[in-house]
Amino acid sequence: MLIAQHIGYTHPGKSILFSDLNFSLASGSKVALIGHNGSGKSTVLRLISNELALTTGQITTESSPFYVPQLLGQYNHLTVAAIFGVEKQLRAYYAILDGDATEENLLLLDDDWTLEERCLNALAHWDLGHLGIFSLLENCSGGEKTKIFLAAMSFQKPSFILLDEPSNHLDSSSRAKLAQFIKSTACTLLLVSHDRQLLDLMDETWVLSATGMAIFGGNYSFYAEQQSLADAALEQSIQHGEKALRKAKEKERATLVRQQKQDARGKKKQEKAGVARIMMNTMRNSAEKSTSKTQAVHHDKVNGMSRTLTELRMARPDSSKMRFGFANSALHRGKVLVDAQAINIQFDAHDLWPAPLSLQIKSGDRIVLKGENGSGKTTFIQLLLGNLNAYTGSIARQLTHALYIDQDYSLLESNLTVYEQAQSTNDANIEEHQVKTRLDQFLFAQESWSKKVDVLSGGEKMRLALCCLTLKNTTADLLILDEPTNNLDIHSVEILTRAVAEFPGTLLVVSHDQTFIEEIGMESEFLLSKNDR
Incomplete structure (x- = not known):
């Protein structure tokens, strides 16, 4: 199916990403590709899909792969039909139905009178029945964009598929459908993901690093056991x-x-x-x-x-070198921190939720906030924090300090250096050399202290945010994590898992990563329903 011989890629800035990689993918095999952020996993997929040109070596494939990319913003100007690869044919089909049965339109359609039905069935399978076939991607959410590509995959039925973090932004039901597809398909699959449930569905695990490609003959759990x-x-x-x-x-x-x-x-x-x-x-x-x-x-x-x-x-391994040491919360367990009663909010004169919501958060609680894409999880968090006002109901807060960490780590200030960011949160007045020692413990060597926050990878931002938490004089009354594992490599997810599991304060977590939820010891869940209007 695929043979890569002595391949290498050099960035336009002349820095070498990797060189002399050799690997092969047999027809029908299912392979997970893992490695640290920046090791070149996504680049490998883009090279195989011909989105990038090789610097050295060659790649031979029996068929063109279908590629589901991680970053989807560059497709915003395209329609759903264009992603499906049939925009011209569909426009010809509708023109013919409107009486414009020109020879050009008939040639474009090529007697494919079930084309519209197959497209709509694929969209419906991925819960996208509300989208029009000519809807622009720029008007879709992150989860919807990913599902459009997955629906196009279902429609085209390729024999070779490249998946780059396909479960990012997907809700639980869509993740389950993706897992079922991977289990049942006879296609050749190459998967880049931090989702350990998906990784465990693969037959082999390839590890990309600065020293090359290491191949393990088993799923991620087998690889992790060997490691x-x-x-x-x-x-x-x-x-x-x-x-x-x-x-x-x-x-x-x-x-x-x-x-x-x-x-x-x-x-x-x-x-x-x-x-x-x-x-x-x-x-x-x-x-x-x-x-x-x-x-x-x-x-x-x-x-x-x-x-x-x-x-x-x-x-x-880097994770074993890290020391967390979070301070204990001064609050007694069971104190009511947030009491939301019968709240709702309106958009375009419509209630966001089908029924008003009530939730009480007490000190020591560890709550998972769940809901489908579009159910308003982030909006609900903003209401709890007081950043939005409820249309109905009331919210009482007894919070001294709540900390909200979204998937973009926007609590970090992009114009600061790594060291300046650490010092800005040092309300415990730890001495300078101790702050530097703490940075070193979170894998920020001296040469990285002067780096700007905005150039850090997702994993680096996550480690810096955790480091800043340990520099606080007291633990936050409430720590809220919004899809914290998105865009992290598997190594960074493991570091985050260990840190959050050790966190002694109150937690509210939005995540569809079931393995992460189980390993951080969450005790209850609160489900948001989507108002389908």
């Missing part, structure tokens, strides 16, 4: 190395002390025996040379072991 075993073995090697280094240093000190005592006893013995001064000098020089040689041997051994141990520590 866990490797990490455990590495940690054991580090512990053995630390123990051996301590023993070597103790032996070095003991040997030096013993040598010094022997030299001192020998000198006293020589003085008592009346050995001539010239002979004593010769014997002292010989003793010093022997001591120096012994020291050099032990010093070289200790240095060698230290270098090996440093290399082992550097090989530790």
